[in-house]
Amino acid sequence: MSKFGPLAELLVDLRSVKDIEKEVQDFTRSIGIDAFSLGYVDPTKGGPIFLSNHPEIQFDEPGIYDEDPVSVLIRAADPKPFYWGEHTYKNHKRLFEIGCAHGIRSGLIVPVRPDGRKKNGRRMMISLDCDRPLDGTPQQITDRLAALNTFTLGLTGVVVALFDNRAELDIRLDNIEKDILKLIIARTPIHNIPYVLRPHRGHDVVKAKLASAAQKLGVTNAYTAAYLARQVGLIT
Known part of the structure; x- marks a missing residue:
């Protein structure tokens, strides 16, 4: 992130969905990953906001999101940033093979619940997806995940300000x-x-x-x- 300067300078001028999409894409590429997805939903305001720079993938498997271990981690009451790969699917090899067939083999994900554990509260997530195992040592992957976490927490404040009625x-x-x-x-x-x-x-x-x-x-x-x-x- 050092190439961009302080995070505050990055985020202060974001005023539209297009601004957010570009900033996420620039950040994603800065840590060596190309594909990203950003989702935000406030259940009191209607439908979710979803941004992505790769085609949406439709899984034709009934109940797949209830079974998928990555989805379970995202939906946790107190979700944490995590790195996923083949190791995450050691007990769900069939699901991993389905993801690989769609060009997704690993990734970094930061799920955020801005309202804490409030039922039906806001949710946001940034997911960076790879078509191969993530490059780097375990420490390098941990550092990239930490950088994504810092970026996501700051960006969440921007997204809430843009899409919610703060008045x-x-x-x-x-x-x-x-x-x-x-x-x-x-x-x-x-x-x-x-x-x-x-x-x-x-x-x-x-x-x-x-x-x-x-x-x-x-x-x-x-x-x-x-x-x-x-x-x-x-x-x-």
Whole structure:
């Protein structure tokens, strides 16, 4: 991601679906993968938003999404970023063979639930798909997944700002919350924020303020909250 500069500079000017699609494609290629899919849905707003730079694949297998281990990981109550490949399908070889027949053998996926475990809450996912096993050492794959996770969490704030009616929220961030979110945008590690704030604040105060700011913004992740606040003009 270093070739793009700070993530905040990347995301602040995104104003349309086309902007988002281009940014995801540029990021995807920067970590050596070509194919991507992005899905976002707010069940209270209607149908999902789906972006992809490869043809949609239709699996003609009844119940395949209930059985597919990747789909199970995506739908988890508290989903985590993950790398999948043949190892994921060790007990579902038939499903892996179906994916291979459609040109998908491995990938990186970051599923996000901006509302936390709220039933029928928003969901977003970025999936990077490969037609071969992912290149690189285990550590290199882990690093690429971490980069995708950071990118996805920031982009989630942008997507929520673009496609949801934020006027429905009663947003009143206090000055400490704003200062903390600005530091996240500036890429300050969260564990360093108590020492960077002026005046200094304890870790418990920072943790509580991050939780409060995220709640006011209707999300649960500090990074998503920061980029959402930036996108809707609450911080600059």
